[in-house]
Amino acid sequence: MSREGYVNAALIAGLIGVPLWAHVAGEPFTITLATRAVIFALAAVGLNLALGLGGLVSLGHAVFFGIGGYAMGILAFHAQTYTPMFPDWLNIEGTKSMPVIWLVAVVSSALAALVIGLLSLRTSGVYFIMITLAFGQMFYYFAISWRAYGGEDGMSIYLRNSFPGLNTLDPIQFYGLCFVLLCAALWLTARIARAPFGLLLNAARQVPHRVETVGLDGQRAKLVAFVISGAITGLAGALFADLNRFVSPTMFSWHMSGEIMIFVILGGVARLFGPVAGAVLFVAMEHVLGDLWDHWHILLGLLLLGVVLFARGGVIGLLAGKARTHD
Amino acid sequence: MTDPVLEVRGLTKRFGALVVSDAIDLSLNPGEIHALIGPNGAGKTTLIAQVCGMLAPDAGRIRLKGQDVTALPARARARRGLARTFQISALAMEDTVLQNAMLGALGAAATPWRLFRPVLQDAALRATAEAALSRVGLLDKAAVRTAELSHGERRQLEVAVALTLKPAAFVMDEPMAGLGAEGGQKMTALLDQLRHEAPILLVEHDMDAVFALADRISVLVYGRVIASGPPDAIRADAAVREAYLGDAA
Ligand SMILES: Nc1ncnc2c1ncn2[C@@H]1O[C@H](COP(=O)(O)OP(=O)(O)OP(=O)(O)O)[C@@H](O)[C@H]1O
Numbered sequence: 265m266s267r268e269g270y271v272n273a274a275l276i277a278g279l280i281g282v283p284l285w286a287h288v289a290g291e292p293f294t295i296t297l298a299t300r301a302v303i304f305a306l307a308a309v310g311l312n313l314a315l316g317l318g319g320l321v322s323l324g325h326a327v328f329f330g331i332g333g334y335a336m337g338i339l340a341f342h343a344q345t346y347t348p349m350f351p352d353w354l355n356i357e358g359t360k361s362m363p364v365i366w367l368v369a370v371v372s373s374a375l376a377a378l379v380i381g382l383l384s385l386r387t388s389g390v391y392f393i394m395i396t397l398a399f400g401q402m403f404y405y406f407a408i409s410w411r412a413y414g415g416e417d418g419m420s421i422y423l424r425n426s427f428p429g430l431n432t433l434d435p436i437q438f439y440g441l442c443f444v445l446l447c448a449a450l451w452l453t454a455r456i457a458r459a460p461f462g463l464l465l466n467a468a469r470q471v472p473h474r475v476e477t478v479g480l481d482g483q484r485a486k487l488v489a490f491v492i493s494g495a496i497t498g499l500a501g502a503l504f505a506d507l508n509r510f511v512s513p514t515m516f517s518w519h520m521s522g523e524i525m526i527f528v529i530l531g532g533v534a535r536l537f538g539p540v541a542g543a544v545l546f547v548a549m550e551h552v553l554g555d556l557w558d559h560w561h562i563l564l565g566l567l568l569l570g571v572v573l574f575a576r577g578g579v580i581g582l583l584a585g586k587a588r589t590h591d
Numbered sequence: 592m593t594d595p596v597l598e599v600r601g602l603t604k605r606f607g608a609l610v611v612s613d614a615i616d617l618s619l620n621p622g623e624i625h626a627l628i629g630p631n632g633a634g635k636t637t638l639i640a641q642v643c644g645m646l647a648p649d650a651g652r653i654r655l656k657g658q659d660v661t662a663l664p665a666r667a668r669a670r671r672g673l674a675r676t677f678q679i680s681a682l683a684m685e686d687t688v689l690q691n692a693m694l695g696a697l698g699a700a701a702t703p704w705r706l707f708r709p710v711l712q713d714a715a716l717r718a719t720a721e722a723a724l725s726r727v728g729l730l731d732k733a734a735v736r737t738a739e740l741s742h743g744e745r746r747q748l749e750v751a752v753a754l755t756l757k758p759a760a761f762v763m764d765e766p767m768a769g770l771g772a773e774g775g776q777k778m779t780a781l782l783d784q785l786r787h788e789a790p791i792l793l794v795e796h797d798m799d800a801v802f803a804l805a806d807r808i809s810v811l812v813y814g815r816v817i818a819s820g821p822p823d824a825i826r827a828d829a830a831v832r833e834a835y836l837g838d839a840a
């Protein structure tokens with residue numbers, strides 16, 4: 265196994281060991297923190313596919329996080345109030361079933377990513393960043409003005425949604441569910457990176473004109489990557505809403521987009537486990553430093569500066585060295 | 592007489608007041624190397640960019656294997672058999688040599704949408720890529736990161752990627768640029784063989800290579816073809832000597 269393999273294995277071991285210990289020791293709050301880290305990691309795994317492999321600097325991934333959140337919120341709201349959804353044209357019931365909610369979250373965020381990708385991939389560089397940011401703000405203000413679902417205040421879901429065969433109210437069981445989904449997303453990303461599609465995307469990021477000259481469509485590859493990326497981040501949004509049993513427009517805010525990007529950069533752009541390392545570090549800092557000092561974001565900023573200036577590979581790069589290109 | 596593989600008629604391109612391509616006529620016949628020479632800034636790379644579809648001409652037609660491809664984007668022309676190499680190497684520097692060649696093989700096989708199966712385990716693609724690397728003498732460097740290659744090896748890899756396409760015509764922009772004497776000779780020998788697989792439109796400043804290889808030479812000056820013909824005629828042409836060759840030839 266490579267050094268990066270050991271680092272990744274250690275991260276996985278920590279994500280299994282610590283919550284299990286907390287469960288045995290009766291520390292549910294630690295499990296909640298771990299769940300938060302795992303969900304953030306999942307959101308960032310989504311972004312890493314677009315950013316790391318495709319070179320798409322999206323500052324609008326909160327759109328998908330928020331869509332996932334609102335998919336959960338809207339479906340569960342109608343289920344808990346026994347009211348039909350969009351009675352004038354859809355007239356369907358809500359649901360408290362996680363698998364159904366996840367499906368809706370994934371499909372709707374993929375569709376949003378398709379539309380946003382089609383429009384923003386016409387540009388590149390700083391214009392791409394600005395367009396994705398603008399979409400984020402549009403969704404944010406739309407959510408604020410959507411009175412039916414709480415407007416600015418958001419809405420609370422009283423009972424966590426259900427998953428067949430599990431008691432999702434038990435913190436360790438809900439954690440396990442999120443952890444399995446994170447592993448599935450990591451597996452998917454690893455497969456994609458090695459597949460023909462990954463080779464194409466990787467080259468389209470580095471030398472777009474080369475890709476065209478061998479008869480391949482680099483822009484289309486970036487679009488597909490953006491859609492898969494948005495779908496993964498959307499799934500994370502649904503889980504995040506379920507963790508908090510609350511959704512609000514802040515899930516759409518550009519702070520959220522920025523945080524997802526911070527997870528990726530902190531952990532290591534284009535490194536498979538970069539988003540995991542970044543999200544774990546972020547949540548740990550937020551908890552430990554946040555307790556000591558209200559302005560802990562200043563320290564986060566300094567750390568980020570250090571990573572960008574001196575350690576481009578992020579945490580994973582520091583621990584495992586340069587990325588290997590061949591396997 | 593056989594039909595040309597590649598045919599350019601009346602190609603014109605302006606950048607503002609600058610006419611970079613001035614009603615250019617050009618053809619590439621099966622089995623030949625057609626060299627395009629001319630001073631720096633004459634418009635050779637710009638012409639190639641239009642031939643390959645990276646730049647739209649203001650006027651004129653381009654035909655590939657008899658079909659008008661003027662309106663087609665670069666990737667469609669590549670799929671129809673046009674393989675370009677770049678004056679400034681266009682390689683994925685973070686990837687290995689093999690991965691760069693595999694990209695070409697992937698383009699030729701047109702199977703890029705497979706999301707799961709590891710590409711390096713695809714035996715057919717790998718065979719195509721490795722055969723091309725072996726042709727240019729880079730097979731033993733297959734696992735090396737492209738950024739670590741020497742300049743000369745990058746030029747060889749450029750040609751290898753073009754080879755993976757099994758093209759109907761090569762369009763090469765200064766493949767010898769920056770190669771030493773020995774590298775230049777190796778590349779000359781390679782191109783000499785390649786012409787039997789597909790004809791080559793060769794932009795080159797290395798006159799030894801050009802006169803050793805070319806069946807025909809066209810001379811481009813300020814966007815205009817001022818002379819075109821067999822090497823001996825070009826060598827003897829007074830206008831060409833004045834505009835470009837000087838005393839060197
Ligand atoms: N996009 C562009 N906009 C404006 N002018 C351009 C553009 N691209 C090229 N030119 C100009 O067109 C002319 C021809 O350039 P080109 O690169 O085709 O020359 P070349 O014959 O390939 O030269 P060299 O031998 O140095 O490679 C140059 O004067 C160049 O500055």
Ligand SMILES: [Mg+2]
Pocket residue numbers: 635636637678764
């Ligand atoms: Mg040039």
